[in-house]
Amino acid sequence: xxxxxxxxxxxxxxxxxxxxxxxxxxxxxxxxxxxxxxxxxxxxxxxxxxxxxxxxxxxxxxxxxxxxxxxxxxxxxxxxxxxxxxxxxxxxxxxxxxxxxxxxxxxxxxxxxxxxxxxxxxxxxxxxxxxxxxxxxxxxxxxxxxxxxxxxxxxxxxxxxxxxxxxxxxxxxxxxxxxxxxxxxxxxxxxxxxxxxxxxxxxxxxxxxxxxxxxxxxxxxxxxxxxxxxxxxxxxxxxxxxxxxxxxxxxxxxxxxxxxxxxxxxxxxxxxxxxxxxxxxxxxxxxxxxxxxxxxxxxxxxxxxxxxxxxxxxxxxxxxxxxxxxxxxxxxxxxxxxxxxxxxxxxxxxxxxxxxxxxxxxxxxxxxxxxxxxxxxxxxxxxxxxxxxxxxxxxxxxxxxxxxxxxxxxxxxxxxxxxxxxxxxxxxx
Numbered sequence: 001x002x003x004x005x006x007x008x009x010x011x012x013x014x015x016x017x018x019x020x021x022x023x024x025x026x027x028x029x030x031x032x033x034x035x036x037x038x039x040x041x042x043x044x045x046x047x048x049x050x051x052x053x054x055x056x057x058x059x060x061x062x063x064x065x066x067x068x069x070x071x072x073x074x075x076x077x078x079x080x081x082x083x084x085x086x087x088x089x090x091x092x093x094x095x096x097x098x099x100x101x102x103x104x105x106x107x108x109x110x111x112x113x114x115x116x117x118x119x120x121x122x123x124x125x126x127x128x129x130x131x132x133x134x135x136x137x138x139x140x141x142x143x144x145x146x147x148x149x150x151x152x153x154x155x156x157x158x159x160x161x162x163x164x165x166x167x168x169x170x171x172x173x174x175x176x177x178x179x180x181x182x183x184x185x186x187x188x189x190x191x192x193x194x195x196x197x198x199x200x201x202x203x204x205x206x207x208x209x210x211x212x213x214x215x216x217x218x219x220x221x222x223x224x225x226x227x228x229x230x231x232x233x234x235x236x237x238x239x240x241x242x243x244x245x246x247x248x249x250x251x252x253x254x255x256x257x258x259x260x261x262x263x264x265x266x267x268x269x270x271x272x273x274x275x276x277x278x279x280x281x282x283x284x285x286x287x288x289x290x291x292x293x294x295x296x297x298x299x300x301x302x303x304x305x306x307x308x309x310x311x312x313x314x315x316x317x318x319x320x321x322x323x324x325x326x327x328x329x330x331x332x333x334x335x336x337x338x339x340x341x342x343x344x345x346x347x348x349x350x351x352x353x354x355x356x357x358x359x360x361x362x363x364x365x366x367x368x369x370x371x372x373x374x375x376x377x378x379x380x381x382x383x384x385x386x387x388x389x390x391x392x393x394x395x396x397x398x399x400x401x402x403x404x405x406x407x408x409x410x411x412x413x414x415x416x417x418x419x420x421x422x423x424x425x426x427x428x429x
Contacts, residue, residue, distance in 0.1 A: 004033050007321040008043035010069035010100075012091065013082030014054050014062075017105060017132075017313070018045070020306035021079060023056030024314050038321055044069045046082070070095045076324055077317060080104040089113055096124040101320040101329065103313050105132035108222075111206035115219035115335045122331040127323055129316035134207040135160050135285040137308030139315070140299040144214040145332060151291045153215045157253040157427075158287030159280050160207045162303045163191045163198035164230050164250040168268075169281040171238045172247055178233060190283055200229035201266040204252045211287070212254035212264045218338035220254075220264055226343040228267040237422050240353070240393055244381075246270040247278045248424070255341075263341040270351050270426040277427075344402040349378065349428050351395050353421035354411060358390040362416040366392065369410040375399040389418060395426060 009025070011018055022042050025032075033039045045057055046066040054062065063069065070078060070091050078095040080102055082088060088109055092102050102121070104110070110117070110133050121128040131141045135158065144153075159165050163185055170181035182199065185191035197203045205225040212220035230250050241248050251269040256262050271278045276298050280286040285303025290296050302308040323329050356362050363382075370377055376397040383391045396404070404423075411417050 004037055004039040005325055007038050007040045007077065007324070008075050009040060009077050009079050009317060010043055010072060010075040011045040011079045011081065012066045012069060012088075013080065014045050014047045014057060015081065016306040017309045018079075018081035019055050019057065020310035021081060021313050022054070024307070024310050025317070026056050028314065032318060036318060036322065038318070038325070040317065040321060043075050044072065066091055067094070070098065070100070073098075076100065077321055078102045079313065079317060080106060081313070083108075085109050085112060089117070092117060092128075093120055096120045096126055096128075099124060099126060101127035101129065101324065103129045103316040103320060105130070105136060105309055105313060107133045107203070107206040107210060111209040111222035114210060114213055115221070118332050118335060121329070125329055127320040127329045129320050130210070131316045132309045132312040134210050135287055135299070135301070135303040136312055137302035137305070138285060138287065138299045139312065140287050141210075141214065143299065144211070145330070148215075148289070148291070148294070151293050153256070153289060153291040155253070155255045155290045156211050156215050156287060157251050157277070158211075159249055159277060159285050160252050160287065160303060161198055161201075161204045161250060162283035162285060163195065164201075164204070165280065165285070166190050166283045167199070168230065168233070168238075168248055168250065171233070171235060172242065173281070175235065177235055178231070199231055201227040201250065204250060204266045208252035208254055208264045208266055211252065212262055212338070213335065214332060215254060215289075216256050216262055216338070217333055217335060218262060219335040220262060220338045220340070224262075224264055224338065224340045226265040226267070230268050232422065233268055234422070237424070241270050241351075244270075244351075244379075244393070244395065245273050246351075246426070247273060249277060249280070251277070251427075257341065259339075261339040261341045263343075263346050265343060265346065268424055270424050272427060275427060344400075344405070346401045347398050348401065349396055349398050349426035350404050351393070351422070351424040351426050352408075353423075354392045354394070354417060355385065355389060355419040355421065356392060356414075357416045357418070358384060358388055359416070363392070365414055365416055366411060369414065370394075370396070370407055372410065373403045373407040375403055375407050391421075398428060
């Protein structure tokens, strides 16, 4: 029987994810060896403070010098869990230049510099593995990179931020206000003290850039993604959506048109209750993919947390370690720059709330503003809010975003319109 091959890992960072990764590797070492013939070992771990105890990590493996781990010729694979962008990017590039593959969950780094890093990895003949960077507990990135390589993917949309999904779920199911739902998310550890990256849509925006890059094999970066957060969503919006047969979710949506141009966006969206994404609740994530051959498929599971993220990174570590032994690597191919469709050219259905005078002729004037811009009304509800005013709630058929914006300007100029409230995009049935 052949002896086990020893694979030595250098771990950069040992926070929640890094410590969970080390713990899983240690716990599963014998089973991994039985299944793969490789004995995977933690060789060194970089931290900010070596005096602080780290769960599942031998204190003798700790160092504050990340660069020394990358430079160590006895280390085979680099596991990056330290976060950050500029310094981390340099360490990753140095690892590639030294012939070491890298496993990372760093969505911000990949959204800003992914195409450059993929090219550097390919030039060095090593792997860049990133399963845990998007919807961390779902084996979704591997499907995009491998199983769906030959598929003509036209659209992927998903709930890829557990914090916002928890907040919106609390508002939908328990009638919580946005502020109360956010406070509860912070108390449970789903949201940071400064929740801007999550509730502002920026975390999901980074993930949208990664999804688009891999789904369409074009270089899409964070700056190419249109982003709106959930901060303006109110209990009334949630109630209106429920009454109309929808739930509100923060979606990341990437699409490719017939000419190969790409749209990438993140925004709160009204999803029909019968759509598979509508039932994704709490802090769970899901990604729904559409393509010519597959029709529709959905990936669902825990999207964050130390152990789900670490579990995906362990899988990546095993894969790249096996490739090191075989002297091969798996790239994503060339990534030419994408032609990005601006948000004004996107087509969507819309939900619009308008407060107007409740008197004859007003509805005709409002309908005329929609019609003059070619925006067709699919449904309308009216509710009195005072003796002489009403709230009108419209859902449109699909319309070009710029036409919808022009409609809103025209509506605002009508003397009978007192206020334009929430405007949300709608997933069509």
